[in-house]
Amino acid sequence: MSDINFYLTPPHACAYLAGRSANTLFADPALAVTTQLYDTLIDHGFRRSGAHLYRPHCTNCDACIPVRVPVCEFQPRRRHQRVWQRNHDLDVRCVGAVYNEEHFQLYQRYLAHRHGENRAGEPAPEQYLECFSAPGIDTRLYEFRREQRHAQRLLAVAVVDHLAQGLSSVYTFFDPAEAARSLGVYAVLWQIREAQRLGLPWVYLGYWIKECRKMSYKGQYRPLEMYRRNRWLRLTGDEP
Numbered sequence: 737m738s739d740i741n742f743y744l745t746p747p748h749a750c751a752y753l754a755g756r757s758a759n760t761l762f763a764d765p766a767l768a769v770t771t772q773l774y775d776t777l778i779d780h781g782f783r784r785s786g787a788h789l790y791r792p793h794c795t796n797c798d799a800c801i802p803v804r805v806p807v808c809e810f811q812p813r814r815r816h817q818r819v820w821q822r823n824h825d826l827d828v829r830c831v832g833a834v835y836n837e838e839h840f841q842l843y844q845r846y847l848a849h850r851h852g853e854n855r856a857g858e859p860a861p862e863q864y865l866e867c868f869s870a871p872g873i874d875t876r877l878y879e880f881r882r883e884q885r886h887a888q889r890l891l892a893v894a895v896v897d898h899l900a901q902g903l904s905s906v907y908t909f910f911d912p913a914e915a916a917r918s919l920g921v922y923a924v925l926w927q928i929r930e931a932q933r934l935g936l937p938w939v940y941l942g943y944w945i946k947e948c949r950k951m952s953y954k955g956q957y958r959p960l961e962m963y964r965r966n967r968w969l970r971l972t973g974d975e976p
Contacts, residue, residue: 849912902938
C-alpha cells in the first residue's frame with residue numbers, strides 16, 4: 737500500500753444518500769490494474785468501477801461499509817432456502833467478459849425498470865461493458881438461463897471478478913418480469929456456493945449502506961465481515 741499513490745476527489749453529491757456530500761479516494765489511475773493489485777486493495781476496503789480502484793473517504797460520514805461473506809461459515813436463512821428452491825430450474829453458464837447483444841438488451845430492460853426515466857449518462861452498447869470489466873482483471877459473466885419452449889431464455893447475468901482470495905460480486909442485472917424469483921439474491925447465493933466449490937474463503941459484496949434501500953440488502957448474508965478501522969471485523973448485529 738505504501739508504494740501506491742492515492743488521490744482524493746473534491747466533495748460531490750452522494751450517489752446513495754440524498755442531501756449528503758461525498759469524497760472518493762482513488763488509487764493512482766496511471767497504475768496498471770492487475771489481479772494482484774486488486775487483491776491487495778480489496779483487502780483494504782477498495783472496490784473497482786471499470787479500471788478505477790476506489791474507496792469512499794468522506795469527511796463526516798462512514799455509512800459505506802465494505803463487507804464480505806466467509807463462505808465456509810455461511811448459514812442460509814429460510815428465505816434463502818426458498819429462493820434457492822425457486823430457482824432450481826435455472827442453468828448457469830460462464831462466458832467471457834465480451835460484448836453480447838442479448839446481455840445488453842437485458843441490461844437496458846433492467847435499468848428502465850430500476851431507474852425509470854432517470855437514466856442520464858447511460859452507456860452506449862460499445863461502452864457499457866467497460867463499466868464492469870478491466871484489462872488485467874479476471875472478470876467472468878455468469879448467465880442464468882431457463883429452458884423454455886426448446887430455447888434457453890436468459891433471465892440474469894452476474895458479473896464476477898475472480899481473485900486469489902475470493903470472488904468479488906461486481907454487478908447483477910436480471911429480467912424485471914421475473915421479480916418473484918429474487919434473482920439478485922439467488923446470484924449471491926450461487927456465488928457463495930461457487931466460492932465454496934473453488935476452495936476460496938470470501939465473497940466480496942461491495943459496500944453495505946444500512947440507510948440506503950438499494951444497498952442495505954447485503955446485511956442479510958450471515959456471518960458477515962465488515963472493514964472498519966483498517967481491519968476486518970465480524971458483524972454481530974445490525975450495527976455499523
